[in-house]
Amino acid sequence: GATCGLGEEGHKWAFLFDELELAPENIIQPLVDSMRGGPEDILFKLSLSPYHGDVSICGSHSGAMQMQDYHFINLTTSTKQTGEKFAKELCNNIFKKNGFHNEIETYFSPQKKTKLEITLKSLESKDYSFKDYLIKQRISLSEYGSYSEDNKKPILRKIQNIALLRDFHFKSTDKKVGRRTCSEYYSGFYNLCKQVEYNPRMLIGLMNLLLEKLKTNDNISVSDQIFCLKKSYKSFSSLLATISIESSDTKFTSIFELVESIAEIFMSEIKLGPFNPEPKGTIIFKKESNTGLFDSIGLALNAGALIVDQGSTEEFHDVSELKSIKCRLSYIFAHEYSLLLNKGREIDFSDILSLSGNDQMELL
Numbered sequence: 001g002a003t004c005g006l007g008e009e010g011h012k013w014a015f016l017f018d019e020l021e022l023a024p025e026n027i028i029q030p031l032v033d034s035m036r037g038g039p040e041d042i043l044f045k046l047s048l049s050p051y052h053g054d055v056s057i058c059g060s061h062s063g064a065m066q067m068q069d070y071h072f073i074n075l076t077t078s079t080k081q082t083g084e085k086f087a088k089e090l091c092n093n094i095f096k097k098n099g100f101h102n103e104i105e106t107y108f109s110p111q112k113k114t115k116l117e118i119t120l121k122s123l124e125s126k127d128y129s130f131k132d133y134l135i136k137q138r139i140s141l142s143e144y145g146s147y148s149e150d151n152k153k154p155i156l157r158k159i160q161n162i163a164l165l166r167d168f169h170f171k172s173t174d175k176k177v178g179r180r181t182c183s184e185y186y187s188g189f190y191n192l193c194k195q196v197e198y199n200p201r202m203l204i205g206l207m208n209l210l211l212e213k214l215k216t217n218d219n220i221s222v223s224d225q226i227f228c229l230k231k232s233y234k235s236f237s238s239l240l241a242t243i244s245i246e247s248s249d250t251k252f253t254s255i256f257e258l259v260e261s262i263a264e265i266f267m268s269e270i271k272l273g274p275f276n277p278e279p280k281g282t283i284i285f286k287k288e289s290n291t292g293l294f295d296s297i298g299l300a301l302n303a304g305a306l307i308v309d310q311g312s313t314e315e316f317h318d319v320s321e322l323k324s325i326k327c328r329l330s331y332i333f334a335h336e337y338s339l340l341l342n343k344g345r346e347i348d349f350s351d352i353l354s355l356s357g358n359d360q361m362e363l364l
Helices: 025-033 080-097 116-126 128-136 141-146 153-174 189-195 200-214 222-241 255-271 291-303 331-337 349-355
Strands: 013-017 042-046 280-284 306-308 326-329 345-348
Touching: 025 042, 080 189, 080 200, 116 128, 116 141, 116 153, 153 255, 189 200, 189 222, 189 331, 200 222, 222 255, 222 291, 222 331, 255 280, 255 291, 255 326, 255 331, 255 349, 280 349, 291 306, 291 349, 326 331, 345 349
Parallel strands: 013 042, 280 345
Antiparallel strands: 280 326, 306 326
């Protein structure tokens, strides 16, 4: 076999090429090309980030073919089901090593449950645009109890989290406590895990912060959960601020400034202006303008600040042509900018850039 010269005839060898995001493209491309064919007793494992500029993973008809020459193992995103299963197993082990042997969810204080009817009525009393929305939908909250799945209940359930966050914003504004306050919507073990994208390194860091709170209390309060989440966010955003943007467009100097601008626009969809039952939150790249910042989008993908929608492309790693993908902000930004923990409607990246820097709209 191919390994006879090493005195290991009959054995398989596996070569791991790790942290290829640090390697130049003229090294990465030959490695990718070598995945096609070759000796069966030699395996290559390439650790690739989502974006690699001009490297073609699967763009050539004569190149390696997925499911024949190679398989993708996607470590960047998870479904809710697989993500929660992984996070629970990992975090349970962390807690057990620190002497806490109960099921991990039991250590987290639950959110205060506010009935949807109360939230909707509270928002209606403050927000004229929401009141107009209800009128257009022919919804009268005085008849809330009579609504069912056959009429208005699906509409109300669809908007419940938007209404919750918007009503919380009005209450926070009335109390003059500003944006630094955070809704309980973001608390709870599974919500916390989702906001760090089920990333093992971030999960371990967050759980260690939470354990420090648990060691001095019977459980982890909602306020302590939010505090630790904010601390994780601050560490992550500081990292993003160190990644500079090299572009003729001088609007942004770092990845953090870019994603912060995106987050503020998405935030305005929920908190500012007229009530919007379908806020934007998914980025597409169909328009020709502002392609000079595409490398910056690639860096944001590699840093985990932006997450590719798996449904938008079969070949997750081959995003040198960004027009083929859709992406969203990492959920780590959600609590800081009052964003939903789910995908939103599409908006083109060029439209985001044209909106960024404009004066924010006032609440009506």
